[in-house]
Amino acid sequence: MFNVSIIRRSLRAMFCAGVATVMLASCGGGGGTSGSAQNPDATLQSELQAQTNAGVAVANTPAADATAGAPVAGAAAGASVADTAASVAPESMTPYGQTAANYTLSFSEEFDSFNTSRWNDKIWYETGNATKNYTVENGALKIWPQRDASGKFFNRTIDTDGKYYQTYGYFEIEAKLPIGKGTWPAFWLFNHIDNRRPEIDVMEAYAGGGPSSGWSDANMHPTAYAPTVWKDQSVLAGTKTIQTTDLSAGFHKYAVKWEPNKQTFYFDGKEVYSVDVSMGDKMYLMLDLWYGSASGQADDSTPQGKSNSYEVNYVRAWKFN
Secondary structure, eight states: OHHHHHHHHHHHHHHHSSSOOOOOOGSSSOOOOOOOOOOHHHHHHHHHHHHHHHOOOOOOOOOOOOOOOOOOOOOOOOOOHHHHHTTSSSSTOTTTTGGGGEEEEEEEEEOOOOTTOOOOOSSSSSSOOOOEEEEEETTEEEEEEOOEEEEOOOOOEEEETTOBBSSSEEEEEEEEEOOSTEEEEEEEEEOTTTBOOOOOOOOOEGGGGGGTTTTBTOOOBOOOEEEEEEEHHHHHHHHOOEEOTTTSSSSSSEEEEETTTTEEEEEEEEEEEOOOOOSSOEEEEEEEEOOOGGGGOOOOTTTGGGGGEEEEEEEEEEEHH
């Protein structure tokens, strides 16, 4: 069975070593569809710093996006949209910064409990790890760095593979990121279809990169993240490094509007990147805390335990009307 983790890590190691330059953001260098380095968005950084100084993690009311939605071509599997929506929150749950009339809520996880009818706690090609490094408490999913019985840091993946899929729509989480060497939290849409691996990474961050990498500060706090689109396991459609304030200091919203021929990424309701590419496969939802890539390897300096969690307040998806 194909191991996407090994391929992703191998590719990123190759890119970091200079074998390929079009995917610099995947190994900490930043880059768009052409692979050229990106300049930080000074306006966004300024606004975020102002929010941080004021003690506010998320902007209040960004301008609404009035773009009309496209028809949904996919449907949920395992847990139906109707079953999922039955236990979700009220109609007031709309995509942050978007026009409510353009969307219908299709999936909502507010983490009142860990629902095994919706979520797996390992990726499909792994057997899982018995060491507990995740929980749901106080309305949030928490995944933290932890050594297992053998003394190794291990990946933890929470996903809806076999339980919930969607094609097109708007997908959003609100999360606070962990710190430290090796930490590699992510939120992505993915599927393994025969030998194909379509993938939309809404957020990947690399706190262990350090200040020279452009990913974090000297204390290994994440100060950037990357949205990335892969048409297949080695076919990059686009990526960009988004410079921010400290993403471990508070909660932020990470989102993608996935249209038939375009993916638009949002940070706290503000558009930060878009890719014009056709992605028509249904995909499932993934939240994970892995190690490596541009974040380096976890070591004794990496804070373990619940207090250093990748903490997710909610996961929501909408269809286009």
